[in-house]
Amino acid sequence: MHEKISFKRLIEDISARGGVSQNLSRLFVREMAAVIREGLLEDGVVQLSGLGIFRLKNIGERSGRDPVTGQAITIPAHRKVYFKPEKRLRELINTQYAHLKPLPLEPAPETKTEADAFNRFLNDSFVDGAIEAKVDTEETPLMSRAAGEPKSSPEKEIKYAPAIVHKGPLPVGTGEKKTSPPEEESHSRKGLYATIFVILLLIFVYMNYKPEDDGSRAEEQTVSTLAPQAGVETVVGNEKKQKAEDMPKTPPLSKPAPEAESVSKRSARSHLTRHGESLWRLARHYYDNGYLWPLLYEANHDKIENPDFLVRGLTLKIPALEGSFKKPTEADREMLALGHLRAYKAYRQRNHDEAVDHLRVAFRYAPELINSYADEIDSRDGLVLSNIP
Amino acid sequence: MNTSEALKRIAGRMQKSIKETKVLYTQCIGVMNDHLVERNHFNIPRLGTFGSVERKERQAYNPHFKKKMLIPRKVSVFFKPSRTLKEEIK
Incomplete structure (x- = not known):
């Protein structure tokens, strides 16, 4: 395993396997090498069954560097031998790893915090409270960069600061961070609930308003038309x-x-x-x-x-x-x-x-x-x- | 050049029948393959060195599935042409 086999030993192995003299096998290997060289020079391709394919490739001229002196030199165009083992040989060599298959890598776990996710949710929903909260979070980095400048409402700024602290490495008091996220959430959630309630109310009003309105109008019409004819009706709220x-x-x-x-x-x-x-x-x-x-x-x-x-x-x-x-x-x-x-x-x-x-x-x-x-x-x-x- | 033509030439050079050469050829290739499976490397004069090395597992990008894949380890065969062959080819 993992050793260098000398040519002598290779010849011995071949002769041992075939029961032929070492001279013959040595001659054969030498001739085979000579034929491969011939074939490469003639066709540029030599295909040997059981081993693989030797191929000549043309490499174009390119600029490189002398590894010793570090000077820029141009490497002239030349030809290179490539050897590709046969599929059978590749499989034979890899039998011990045949069961291994390429696996898709799991995507890296998202490092975003819960507050960030909640902010994203708020960004998606068109809620007044949510938009306010978002604006505040965007403002805060500027404020913290200003550092010394006092603002009109510092308490509010501190409130919303933690949301962006996760995004940027800005120096903000760590003690305040821990307390603030629930406050922010509760604040924006209140806005969310309020708007949902208002929307529901509007839907309810829309469902009930129109028919009633028409009905009352019709009532008024009928009353106005009937009044001159009947002349008796005085109460409007009577049953129809x-x-x-x-x-x-x-x-x-x-x-x-x-x-x-x-x-x-x-x-x-x-x-x-x-x-x-x-x-x-x-x-x-x-x-x-x-x-x-x-x-x-x-x-x-x-x-x-x-x-x-x-x-x-x-x-x-x-x-x-x-x-x-x-x-x-x-x-x-x-x-x-x-x-x-x-x-x-x-x-x-x-x-x-x-x-x-x-x-x-x-x-x-x-x-x-x-x-x-x-x-x-x-x-x-x-x-x-x-x-x- | 393919195997049969190579065998024909070898037989002509060795002044042996193609049948005999073919037997020798299969034995020679068998021994070489055995050494490659055992991850040995050997040198054939005026041709080059054959050997096999283990490639470690690595991450690679599969352009078809557009995913990063984990390629498992495997053994690959290498051939390093000898100096004389390189000179001849140039």
Whole structure:
């Protein structure tokens, strides 16, 4: 192991292995060396199986230094022999280290302190308190560099000094450092909590403010419109249903324009549509019955293009129902019939299967009304009506 | 030049058959490899010195994975050409 083998011993080994004379093996090794030299000079490459590849490389001229005198000299262009062992030989030599594989090095552990991490967190969040704290930390190094100069609020500076002490090796009192980080954290956390609370409050107000506002406005409108007609109402805070009952019962006209007008007069409530709402849901909410949605559609047909699709942000009128779903009054019947008729028209335009059903319902509510609208009803659906008893 | 051509030339120089030369060649290479595995080094006149040395483990940057890697230790073969070979090549 790890020894220098003489040429004599190499020859002995070869002859011992093959059972040949040492002369022959010596001759062979010498001839082999001569052939390798020949081959290098001829081709520049000699490949020997089991050993490796000898290669000649051209090295360009370069400037260097004489190692003895230290003078700058130019090294002339020359050729150099390189030997690369065969893969088999490399593996054979490295058998004892074959199990070792290159490993990825773990990244160096971060030396940043907790305060730094908290500062980074504050930098990311747009909080007033956090920004203040950050500004203070940035100011402090300048102050400590100034050393002697007294500032207007020295206590505050000392408070925030420790945050940057970790970053720069600045001479600041060590006793103060230990006490200050919790103070700073608590201070900035207070700001954080305060802003979160304010944001929540704003969201809460936004959720509740708009509908109320619209409702009050609608109330005022209805009051102002009703006041000259009814002339009796004095209290504004009355229940809306009561208002509807107090309202003069004007029988709806057969034409759609005056009909809408009368409905608008009756409207006791309004509703601001939100995401995810539908006419069915609104009807269920206001009348406790989803099947009354054509009422809403009729009252707001100028705003609603497709009864199946409600855009949010619309202020819808909620017409009051005089009776109930089971016992509708005459006015309710007419309104429902008009609503179903409008739904029928909308669905007929879209070739919806439910169109005929709405026509049937409208016919049930007000058979005489259908006759006045006969020209708007599709001829195919006329047969359906004729079958109804 | 490859092995078969080298063997042909050696056989011509030694005035032996290629078959005999090949046997000698395999034995010679076997002995050399054995010495290299045992981390010995030996000199062949007018050619150079062969040997094997152990390289220590080191940190290196892998440009493919863009990571620092720990390269384990290994043994590598070296060849140092002799003075006469260097002179001839120049």
